Structure formats: structure tokens, C-alpha cells
Amino acid sequence: MTETTYVQAIRAGIWEEMERDPNVFVMGEDIAEYGGAFKVTAGMLERFGEKRVVDTPLSESAIVGAGTGAAINGLRPVLEMQFADFMACGFDQITNFAAKCRYRWGQQIPMVIRAPAGGNIHGGPFHSQNVEMPYVHTPGLKVVQPATAYDAKGLLKASIRDNDPVIFLEHKYLYRSVKERLPAGDYTVPLGKAKVRREGNDLSIVAYGWMVHTALDAAAQLAAEGIDMEVLDLRTLAPLDREAVLATVRKTNKVIFLHEDTLTGGLGGELAGIVGEHAFEYLDGPMVRIAAPDTPVPFSETLEKAFLPTVDEVIEQARNLHRY
Amino acid sequence: MGALAAALPATEIDLDLARTLLYHMVMMRELEDRIETKLYRQGKVLGGCYTGRGQEAISVGSAILSQPGDWLTPSHRDMGALLIRGIAPKEILAQYMGRAGGLTRGRDGNMHMGCAKRHCVPIISSIGASVPVAGGLALAMKYRGESNVVFNYFGDGATSRGDWHEGLNMAAVMDLPIVYLCNNNQYAYSTPLDRQMNIDDVVERAPGYGLPAEIVSGNDVLAVFKATRRALEHVRGGNGPYLIECKTFRMSGHSAHDRAEYVPGMLREEWSRKDPVLMLQKYMVDREWATEQDFKQIRKGVLDEIDNAVEWALAQPFPDPSTLEDDVYETAPSGGRLRSAP
Numbered sequence: 001m002t003e004t005t006y007v008q009a010i011r012a013g014i015w016e017e018m019e020r021d022p023n024v025f026v027m028g029e030d031i032a033e034y035g036g037a038f039k040v041t042a043g044m045l046e047r048f049g050e051k052r053v054v055d056t057p058l059s060e061s062a063i064v065g066a067g068t069g070a071a072i073n074g075l076r077p078v079l080e081m082q083f084a085d086f087m088a089c090g091f092d093q094i095t096n097f098a099a100k101c102r103y104r105w106g107q108q109i110p111m112v113i114r115a116p117a118g119g120n121i122h123g124g125p126f127h128s129q130n131v132e133m134p135y136v137h138t139p140g141l142k143v144v145q146p147a148t149a150y151d152a153k154g155l156l157k158a159s160i161r162d163n164d165p166v167i168f169l170e171h172k173y174l175y176r177s178v179k180e181r182l183p184a185g186d187y188t189v190p191l192g193k194a195k196v197r198r199e200g201n202d203l204s205i206v207a208y209g210w211m212v213h214t215a216l217d218a219a220a221q222l223a224a225e226g227i228d229m230e231v232l233d234l235r236t237l238a239p240l241d242r243e244a245v246l247a248t249v250r251k252t253n254k255v256i257f258l259h260e261d262t263l264t265g266g267l268g269g270e271l272a273g274i275v276g277e278h279a280f281e282y283l284d285g286p287m288v289r290i291a292a293p294d295t296p297v298p299f300s301e302t303l304e305k306a307f308l309p310t311v312d313e314v315i316e317q318a319r320n321l322h323r324y
Numbered sequence: 325m326g327a328l329a330a331a332l333p334a335t336e337i338d339l340d341l342a343r344t345l346l347y348h349m350v351m352m353r354e355l356e357d358r359i360e361t362k363l364y365r366q367g368k369v370l371g372g373c374y375t376g377r378g379q380e381a382i383s384v385g386s387a388i389l390s391q392p393g394d395w396l397t398p399s400h401r402d403m404g405a406l407l408i409r410g411i412a413p414k415e416i417l418a419q420y421m422g423r424a425g426g427l428t429r430g431r432d433g434n435m436h437m438g439c440a441k442r443h444c445v446p447i448i449s450s451i452g453a454s455v456p457v458a459g460g461l462a463l464a465m466k467y468r469g470e471s472n473v474v475f476n477y478f479g480d481g482a483t484s485r486g487d488w489h490e491g492l493n494m495a496a497v498m499d500l501p502i503v504y505l506c507n508n509n510q511y512a513y514s515t516p517l518d519r520q521m522n523i524d525d526v527v528e529r530a531p532g533y534g535l536p537a538e539i540v541s542g543n544d545v546l547a548v549f550k551a552t553r554r555a556l557e558h559v560r561g562g563n564g565p566y567l568i569e570c571k572t573f574r575m576s577g578h579s580a581h582d583r584a585e586y587v588p589g590m591l592r593e594e595w596s597r598k599d600p601v602l603m604l605q606k607y608m609v610d611r612e613w614a615t616e617q618d619f620k621q622i623r624k625g626v627l628d629e630i631d632n633a634v635e636w637a638l639a640q641p642f643p644d645p646s647t648l649e650d651d652v653y654e655t656a657p658s659g660g661r662l663r664s665a666p
Contacts, residue, residue: 025467051467057497062456062490069460072445073395075467077460092450092487097457100448103651104432107440139652163654192657239657 004182007175009149010114011040013156014078016186018048021076024160027054027063028080037082038116038175060089064113068098071109071165078160083123084115084131084169091134098165099140108163112156117145118210118260120173120308124299128172130209130261130292135167136238136270142191143238145169147212149180151235154189162191171209178213192236194244200230203254203285203321206245206271208234211258211309218314227322237267245271246279253284254321258309263291285324288317337546339613342604345388345545346619349380349601350626352404355413358630359420364580368638369420371433376401378543378575381600382507384408385548386475386568389556393472395461397445397454400435401507401574402477409442413630417637425640431651451512452482455491455504462500462565473501473559481512483526489533492565496533499564503555504535506567507542509574514586526569535567542570543600546607573598 004012017024025048026041032055035042045053056063060081067077081087087094094113101107119128135143142164146152152170159166197212198219207215212233219229232248234241249255255275257268268289275287290309298304356375363369376383383404390396390408398405406416411427419426419437427437428446438446445461447454458476465472482488483506495502506526510517523529530537536558540551548570555566573595577584608614649656 054463054498057490057494059456059490059494061487062459062494065453065456065487065491066460066463066494069445069457069462070464070467071460072440072457073461073464075464092453093456096448096450097453102654104428104436105438105440105446106429106651107438107445108654142653239653 002181003179004149005176005179006146006149006152006170007038007040009153009182010156010170011042013153014041014160015044015047017157017160018044018052023074024076024078025052025054026078026080027056027067029056029058029063029082031055031080036080038172040114041080060086061093064090064093065097067111067113068093068101068109071111072101072107076110076160078112078114081113081115083127084117085126085129087113087115087131094135094141094165094167095138099138102164103140109165110163111165112159112168113165114168114170116172116175117169118171118173119297119304120210122299122301122304123172123297125296128297128304130259132167132169132237132261133265133267136267140164141238142166142236143169144191144236145171145209146235147171147174147209147233149178150182151189153182154187155191155235157186158188158191161188166191169209173210189235192239192241194232194234194236194241196230196244196248197233198229198231200228201252202228203256203318204230204232204248204252205256205258205314205318206232206234206248207258208237209260211260214309214311214314215258217311218318221311221315222318225319227318229318240270240274242274242278245274249275249279250282253282254324255283256288256290256314256317256321258290258314260292260309262294263289264294266291285321288321290314290317337549342608342613345384345549346601346604346608347622347626348384348388348404348407349545349604350623351407351413351629352376352380352384353601354623354626355416355630356403358634359417360576360580363417363420363634370422373420373580374400374435374578375576376403376507378595378599379507379509379572380404381545381548381604382505382542382570382572383477385545386503386505386552388549389552390475391472393443393470394475395443395445395472396475397458397461397477398447399454399477399479399482399507400447401479401509403435405475405477406437406444409439409444411437411439411442411444412633414633414636417633418640421637421640422642423637423640424643425637430643452478452485452487454478455482455488456494458502459491459495459498459500462495462502463498465501471560473503473556475503475505477505477507479512480506480508480510480517480520480526481515483529484520492533492535495565496535499562501559501562502565503552503559504565504567505552506569507572508569509572511574511578511584511587513578513582527567530567535565537567537569539569539571542572543598543603545600545604
């Protein structure tokens with residue numbers, strides 16, 4: 001049995017859903033004959049035809065708007081943003097139109113907006129950003145970011161079957177750097193459910209996307225020092241699995257929030273708010289946030305390395321918190 | 325959709341069609357008048373209050389040609405389209421009053437209303453956003469091989485938005501079945517046309533997208549009707565989208581609070597002589613299809629209908645505050661997670 005990469009898992013997820021449901025179709029820039037900037041939709045044109053694999057002009061707002069209209073009229077669009085950074089061009093359509101349809105007039109929008117996000121690929125300021133928070137902050141949207149190939153496929157299939165608009169953030173660095181054996185056949189991973197990736201007793205770290213792997217690497221090294229760190233993978237950022245966050249804090253009494261997104265206004269602050277309100281009495285140390293600094297994502301390798309949270313940084317902060 | 329079905333076979337303008345058009349135009353005129361000059365001032369309608377006074381011919385003359393399977397995206401000055409699609413005056417009034425019985429159940433106000441059953445998509449406040457959405461509605465029609473079309477309405481101001489340009493371009497590239505209906509009423513809020521665009525006519529934008537387009541008198545309901553019929557022939561024939569620019573004038577402020585003192589008096593005077601309701605009535609009188617007495621009766625019938633609708637709407641409850649968090653998602657997140665309380 002061969003291993004499946006994160007990007008192959010995403011392709012398989014879309015493919016299976018298109019086989020299963022004739023109303024599912026993909027739309028985006030350079031996705032048909034070219035197969036997409038990251039080749040996620042490669043081969044789909046040949047299998048499903050140009051009606052269901054739709055190339056568009058370079059118009060993110062029109063892509064999202066057209067997805068919304070198609071969803072209103074009975075289809076289940078899976079849209080590709082070439083890079084998550086470009087979702088800014090469709091922000092009004094996402095946050096003002098699609099997100100509010102159900103609340104305003106009871107119209108469901110079963111639409112997935114796939115967007116390659118994140119850094120560590122030398123992408124610079126416009127191809128590396130983590131854009132989740134404006135969407136996490138928009139009621140009516142769901143926001144997902146898988147960390148593993150298994151979850152990438154399962155969460156994507158669940159997102160396509162969901163009747164609310166889902167922002168599906170794929171981490172570009174993970175596309176080809178993680179792989180695993182996937183079960184044959186159909187499975188989904190439920191939205192809104194976090195997962196404990198590593199059990200631990202001394203402290204907890206809450207992360208998502210690529211940072212789950214940073215946390216796991218740190219936890220492995222910390223274990224050698226006798227520090228037992230629990231790693232919680234959020235998987236869905238909106239709606240948040242508050243119970244899972246509170247449960248790990250109540251278990252270990254110390255917590256680090258880790259994200260690749262910049263610090264101010266990042267998810268770590270919201271998580272700290274939840275823990276402060278609902279599990280304050282369980283805390284045996286200060287809540288710690290590890291995040292990128294409040295700068296644009298730099299291009300040059302030395303700068304990008306300094307920008308991104310590292311395993312060493314997590315280890316150091318975990319040691320400090322453990323000693324507290 | 326009684327009115328809609330009745331108008332469907334019409335290829336020529338006859339008495340029946342003229343009466344149907346007149347009824348909807350008078351209903352739109354009087355219903356908006358009741359909302360703006362009475363209910364708003366009495367405090368029974370709060371918030372924004374946008375009317376299409378003087379523009380009734382555009383939505384009525386076009387939407388009357390819509391088929392049940394078509395979709396419409398009316399702008400905030402196109403109440404006639406909602407009426408023709410069978411949305412009742414009482415529903416519109418309850419919407420304006422923020423009642424639970426309104427089309428958005430108090431979630432949104434004024435002309436921000438639509439109804440999936442009747443194939444009307446509500447406008448949002450960022451003008452022009454409906455243009456790409458119309459593309460998606462049309463894409464789904466093409467996807468299923470239907471011959472339906474989308475009636476996409478907007479004003480002159482919307483044509484300055486990026487969404488308008490992205491939407492038209494994509495629809496033209498994809499040959500999507502859309503009739504674009506621009507109500508060029510010469511003002512976007514307080515901004516006159518010459519500060520909105522450096523061209524005389526919106527149709528001048530169309531060749532840039534390879535789109536057929538025509539200008540029509542937006543105050544002449546029969547001219548709008550005929551232009552829409554031409555457009556539909558093109559669009560239903562699978563030839564891609566078509567733009568109609570309806571020249572008209574906004575005979576009101578942007579919203580009820582706006583006295584529109586920036587509009588030169590002469591301009592309003594000039595356009596008041598082209599009242600679309602009076603123009604249609606003159607057409608009917610000239611052909612001896614109707615008399616002033618008939619028009620009085622039509623208006624009285626409309627006013628009676630509105631009286632009853634106001635009574636119904638005022639009796640509707642306001643939405644229960646306990647429903648605040650309903651309908652954000654299909655399934656509410658467990659544990660009441662839309663707010664912080666434990």
C-alpha cells in the first residue's frame with residue numbers, strides 16, 4: 001500500500017466527491033488544462049469535462065460571487081483561490097454575500113473555498129500569508145485547516161458535503177512534505193472537532209496546520225528531557241472546538257497557543273480568552289502565545305526563518321512554562 | 325405567480341398586457357409612497373428607505389417577461405420585479421417594518437429582500453455585488469442545460485465597482501445567459517453621472533467585454549418591454565449576456581432622509597414630465613383602451629390592497645430575541661458557542 005501526500009489526499013477528496021455527486025464542480029484560475037498552480041485539479045478536466053472543471057478569468061471576486069450564485073441555484077461549487085493571499089480580492093463576496101445568506105434570507109450556500117496558505121516556501125509577502133482570522137471573525141463561515149493527509153481528505157469531503165460556506169486552508173509546505181497510508185474508500189472527518197495528536201500530562205500545546213508538526217517535533221524532543229507535552233490539533237478554527245481546548249487545559253493545567261499567523265489578533269488571543277473565562281482556576285502558569293511577529297511575511301531565507309515559529313522556540317517556551 | 329403566467333404568452337402589446345403593467349407600476353408607486361411618506365415618518369419603518377419613484381417602468385417592463393425558472397436579482401429601486409414574482413405587498417411591508425413575517429424575518433431591512441422559492445436574490449449594500457452572483461446563477465442554468473436566464477438589475481453607480489467589471493467580463497467569456505438591466509437614474513446617492521464616469525452612456529462600457537448593448541427610455545414601459553424581449557431572444561438563444569441601459573431619473577432622494585438638494589430643480593422638472601405611469605396611461609387613452617375613470621379604479625384597488633397589507637404587517641410580531649442566534653449555520657454549534665457565556 002503506497003503512501004498518499006497531503007496534496008494527493010486533497011485531489012482524491014475532490015475527485016471522489018465529484019464522482020459521488022454530479023452537482024459538485026470545481027472552478028478557479030488555471031485549474032482545467034493546466035491543473036492548477038499546485039496541480040490539485042490535474043486530470044480532472046479529462047475525467048469530468050469542462051462543464052465541471054471551470055477555468056475563469058483572473059477575477060477572485062467574480063469567482064466567489066459566481067460560486068455563491070451557483071450554490072443558490074442548486075450546485076455545490078469547490079472554488080480554488082490560487083493563493084490564500086488573493087482571497088482579499090474576494091473579501092466582500094465572501095464576508096458580505098456568501099456568509100450572510102442563510103441568516104438574512106434562509107438561503108444555504110454549500111460552497112468550499114480552497115486556498116493554499118502559509119509560508120516556509122520562500123513565497124514572500126503575497127504567497128505566504130496566513131489569512132484565517134478575518135474569516136474566523138465572520139459569523140456564517142466555517143474555517144478549516146488540516147495538518148495531515150488523512151484529515152486533508154476527510155475534512156475536505158466533509159466540507160464539500162456541508163451546507164454552509166467553508167474556507168478550506170491548505171498549507172502549502174505540507175502539500176508534499178507529509179504523507180501517510182490512507183484507508184481505501186470513503187471516509188469523512190467531522191468539522192468542528194479537534195484531535196489530540198499526542199497525549200501528555202505536564203503541559204498542553206494547541207496548534208493547527210503546519211504548526212501541529214512543529215509542536216509534535218518539539219514534544220518528541222521534550223519527552224527526552226522528561227517533559228510530557230500534550231498536542232491538540234484544532235483542525236477547524238470556526239466554529240472552534242472549545243470543549244477540546246478546555247479539556248486539555250483542565251488536564252495539564254498549563255497551555256501554549258501556537259500559530260504561524262501573526263500575533264496580534266491571531267487565534268491565540270481568542271483561545272486565551274476562552275481559557276481565561278472558563279478554565280482560569282485550572283491554570284498553574286501563565287498562558288503562552290507563540291506566533292509570528294506582527295510583520296508582513298518576508299522573502300529572504302534568513303528573514304523568513306526568523307519570522308516563522310520554530311521547534312527550538314517551542315521547546316524553550318515549554319521548558320519555561322514547565323518550570324513555572 | 326398569476327400575473328407572471330398571464331403575461332407569458334404576450335408577444336404583442338395589447339390591452340391585457342398594458343393593464344397588467346399599469347397595475348404593477350401603480351402598486352410599486354403607491355406601496356413605496358406609503359412606506360416613505362407615511363410609515364417612515366410615523367416611525368413604523370426604521371432605518372434606510374429606498375424607492376424607485378419614477379423608475380417603475382424598468383423593473384415592471386422587464387420582469388413581466390421572466391419565466392418561472394428564471395432568476396432575478398433586483399436592485400433597491402426595482403420593487404416591481406418582486407411584485408411580479410409574486411411577493412405580496414404585505415410581505416414587503418413586514419420586511420420594511422422588521423417583523424418576523426418579513427422576508428428576512430427581521431434579519432435585514434428595506435429592499436434587502438428576496439425569496440428562493442420565487443427566484444429573487446436579495447441585494448446587499450455593497451452595490452454591484454449581485455453582478456458576479458448573477459453569473460453563478462446563470463452558470464448553474466448552463467450546467468444543467470436549461471434555457472432559463474438571469475435578470476440582473478443595478479444602477480449607474482454600480483458600474484464603477486470592480487465587481488461589475490469582473491462579473492460582466494466573466495459572463496461574456498463564459499457566454500452566460502444574463503440580461504443586464506442598468507437603471508441609469510443619473511445619481512448615485514449625491515454623485516452625478518459626470519463624476520461617476522468619463523463617458524456619456526453606460527453602454528460604452530459594453531464593447532470592452534464584447535457584449536451587445538442598447539439604450540432605451542427607462543420611463544417608457546413598452547420600450548423597456550420590447551428591449552427586454554430583444555435581449556431575451558439573444559440570451560435564450562445561447563449567445564451570451566446582453567446589456568440594456570435604461571435612461572431614467574430618480575424622483576426621490578437616495579433614501580428617505582435625503583432631500584436631494586444637490587439635484588438641479590430644472591432637471592427634476594424635466595423628468596417629472598416623463599412620469600412612466602402617466603406615459604403608459606396616455607398610451608392607453610390614445611388607443612381608447614382605458615379612461616381616466618379606469619385609472620382611478622385601478623389606483624383605488626391598489627390603495628385598498630395596501631391598506632389591508634399595512635394592517636396585516638402591523639399585526640405581525642417582531643422577531644423573538646431568543647431567535648438571535650438561529651440560522652447562522654445549518655446546525656448550531658454545540659454548547660451555545662456563538663457567545664461567550666459558559
